[in-house]
Amino acid sequence: MKKFFIAIIMVLVPMVASASTGGVHLDSMDADHTNQESLQRGMKTFVNRCMGCHSANYQRFDRAANDIGLPVDLMAENLIFGEQKSGEQMTIAMPQDDAAKWFGTPPPDLTLETRLRGEDWIYTYLRSFYTDSARPWGVNNVVFPDVGMPNVLEGLQGVQKQTCSAEELAHQGGESKIDPLTGLQIGTGCLTISEKGSQSVEEFDKTIYDLVNFMSYMGNPVKMESQAIGYKVLIFLAIFFVFAYALKKEYWRDVH
Template identity: 50%
Template sequence: MKKLLMIGAMLLAPVFAVAAGGSNVHLDHIKVDATNQQSLQRGMQLYVNYCLGCHSAQYQRYERAATDLQIPVDLVVEHLIHSDQKAGEQMTNAMDSEQAKAWFGAPPPDLTNEVNLRGADWVYTYLRSFYVDDSRPYGVNNVVFPSVGMPNVLAEVQGIQRKACAQVPKVDASGDIVIDTLTGQPMTVQNCDMLTVDAGTGTMDQAEFDQAAYDLTNFLAYMSKPYLQQSKSLGIKVILFLLLMTVVFYFLYKEYWRDIH
């Protein structure tokens, strides 16, 4: 038994190593919701308007998204396809990857699978973590993706975000606020990684922008697992069917054994 446990632990070790890998930047947690059609619809609209020009979603067809997100196909054709593509085609773009590499330092990757790759929390935090950095070619950097090649394409809606210093409560290794034993007050430390938006520079306020980043991430999460919604509703049907069959088999069992007792 001990041996089995050891082998199990050893098999799991790489999984934890991968999970712990990467930077130790704090990620804001969200719960994506494949059943929130309105959020997904807004997310798709944001995606085609702000992202698709650079990032293809080559495993996603417009028509399939229209069906899953309950958007009439003619509305998709009219408002969400900005090229001469057909509804049945994949969401691709005309960006030449060699040229893009020259412009941005790295070609914009396809985002169909992005949430499977990085996780929804990462993508959500990334979209809200661009800040002004004059040392970078496009004048912006990103907290969760240092030296990123992507310009802050959402700056017009979010506004100009900068790093600023502020006094914040000091926390210990377990995340609890440290109290000054002399004064009984929480201790504070200077943190110069706080992000603040210059007032009046964006068309959305903070809550609206967070919602937009959520909707976008939700849409990316849908593309990463387009079958999720269906498998959930199928799962419920299967369980209901099994419950029903349990009742049927119970009576059948009664019937078979009736004459024997």
């Protein structure tokens, strides 16, 4: 019995180990694949604002539309801009070699990005760009220092400034709060909005939540299905146990 408990503990311990983020606090978000409206808004943002540079080569347009409750023709009309058909993968036309020259690194495919980085990391990353004149695009990022990606959502979020030293940053909690002096928002790290964008901080957080929710769906499109099957299997096992136990008793009755 003791060995059994030790084995259980050894199995469970790795489950609590979490990925390192280099000491930067990550804001957390709970992806919800049942929230179809959020997924639909997320897909719209993804197609409009990210697919200029990033592909989602392992996701098909129509599969996504079906899974998130968008009529396929409506999706094709509004979210497919080139010659692509709705049954095709969400590829882009930007040649990787050119992209590597322009940005230093080609923008990676994002289909499985939430599997690689986790939702929290991406949620924080997209909200953590700040002005840095030393960088080619004039911006840097708290969770991805010296990133090659421009801040493509600046129009929505506004311009952020970073007001901490690197050391202070590493020990910062990332809760959003209002700066009492300026009335502006202080975000992850020591980021302060210095020029307002078209969205308020809450609206922008929601836009990013929806976007990352959609990316999370792409990373695991069968999550809802596998959960439903999981419940059914557990119910089956519970019922099967009754019969298996009765059978065991029947077999052993003559032995004892």
